[in-house]
Amino acid sequence: MNQIIVDGKAPEKIRLFGLDHLRAVAIGLVFLYHYGRLFPHPDWTNTISIFGWTGVDLFFVLSGYLISAQLFSKIEAQKPISFKSFFIKRFFRIIPAYLLVVALYFMIPFCREREGLAPLWKYLSFMQNFGLDLRSQGTFSHAWSLCIEEQFYLFLPLTLMILLYFKAMKKSRVLLILLFIISFIARICTWQIKVLPFIDNNDSWAYWYKWIYYPTFCRLDGLLVGVTVAAFFKFYPNIKMQLFKYVNIVFWISLLTLILAYFICMDQETFVASIFGFPLVSVGYGLMVIYAICPKTVLFKTSSTVTTTIATLSYSIYLTHKIIIHITQDYFSKFQVEKDSNSMFLICIVTSLLGAMLVNKLVEKPFLKLRGRFVKT
Numbered sequence: 001m002n003q004i005i006v007d008g009k010a011p012e013k014i015r016l017f018g019l020d021h022l023r024a025v026a027i028g029l030v031f032l033y034h035y036g037r038l039f040p041h042p043d044w045t046n047t048i049s050i051f052g053w054t055g056v057d058l059f060f061v062l063s064g065y066l067i068s069a070q071l072f073s074k075i076e077a078q079k080p081i082s083f084k085s086f087f088i089k090r091f092f093r094i095i096p097a098y099l100l101v102v103a104l105y106f107m108i109p110f111c112r113e114r115e116g117l118a119p120l121w122k123y124l125s126f127m128q129n130f131g132l133d134l135r136s137q138g139t140f141s142h143a144w145s146l147c148i149e150e151q152f153y154l155f156l157p158l159t160l161m162i163l164l165y166f167k168a169m170k171k172s173r174v175l176l177i178l179l180f181i182i183s184f185i186a187r188i189c190t191w192q193i194k195v196l197p198f199i200d201n202n203d204s205w206a207y208w209y210k211w212i213y214y215p216t217f218c219r220l221d222g223l224l225v226g227v228t229v230a231a232f233f234k235f236y237p238n239i240k241m242q243l244f245k246y247v248n249i250v251f252w253i254s255l256l257t258l259i260l261a262y263f264i265c266m267d268q269e270t271f272v273a274s275i276f277g278f279p280l281v282s283v284g285y286g287l288m289v290i291y292a293i294c295p296k297t298v299l300f301k302t303s304s305t306v307t308t309t310i311a312t313l314s315y316s317i318y319l320t321h322k323i324i325i326h327i328t329q330d331y332f333s334k335f336q337v338e339k340d341s342n343s344m345f346l347i348c349i350v351t352s353l354l355g356a357m358l359v360n361k362l363v364e365k366p367f368l369k370l371r372g373r374f375v376k377t
Helices: 017-038 043-049 054-076 083-107 120-124 143-165 169-198 204-213 221-235 237-245 247-264 271-292 305-335 342-371
Strands: none
Touching: 017 043, 017 054, 017 271, 017 305, 017 342, 054 143, 054 221, 054 271, 083 120, 083 143, 083 305, 083 342, 143 169, 143 221, 169 204, 169 221, 169 271, 221 237, 221 271, 237 247, 247 271, 305 342
16 A cells, blocks of 8 residues: 555555656566566557566665665654564455466466466565576566565564664664665676676576566666665654655756666666666666655646556456456457567456456455454555
């Protein structure tokens, strides 16, 4: 949910519409990227879908911001962080729909958009993003980002609890900087050792995805940018005031940063894109999040039923869209609808939304209601 405690108000009374808009953009980018990379598609989508992979990075920034903002609010209020409560909330929000999709992939082969699943234990332990080789494990590969988020949900509260125990919260700034540096160095070292030796191979792309794109230690930028934004806003009010004062400049810097990242990452498997593109994308989206949560901006003030609905369905869309696109194209092609046509593209959008609504209604909402019996939301 795009709801956090703001100025002492209860979280359920504040909905950040700006983040709804960004979440809708994020899932739209991911949908276009996978549609353009894995399925027959209209040629005009290529210009947009080439940057669609960054939708995941926007999700990382949003998750980093929202989750850490909730935990920082407890710290500011001098309330203990309940590890049990935190994980019960995450469990009921994430696991039921995820397990449904895992079951579909493993029990109904027709659902698989490609052949080759990673071992079941990797999906259940959220370790699938390590050693993920698309040549043999290309089905449900997009679960890699959920694995990173689950690892983040484990790492962040534990880290904050340790810092609080040792009364070392002021050291968190050093830790954030250190983690940024570690991720940067990890990509350089991994590129040199695991990617460069195979750069002239026909399947060099598989090595790049396996060692650069998927591992957690190479993909910390987005989450860390989100945490940094939340930390600035919660513990450094003067910085927050300055950012809000010049929020229009923040927006234009964000836009220019993302445009620069777009051109740098035209070929995302290059050294420059791998090392510098990831942090540029994350910083650009981090600045856009700042713009989206400033009360003076259009994104904050404008509510939209469309983007709010898409934002609400974004998790279900993310989990199921490959299955639904695959089945939709196979089915409607029997009625002379060309798989790479605009008509098929629109049909796939509709069926993906309908499928997500079904999962949301039958799985997500009931389990969120059940969650209230175990812990206050």
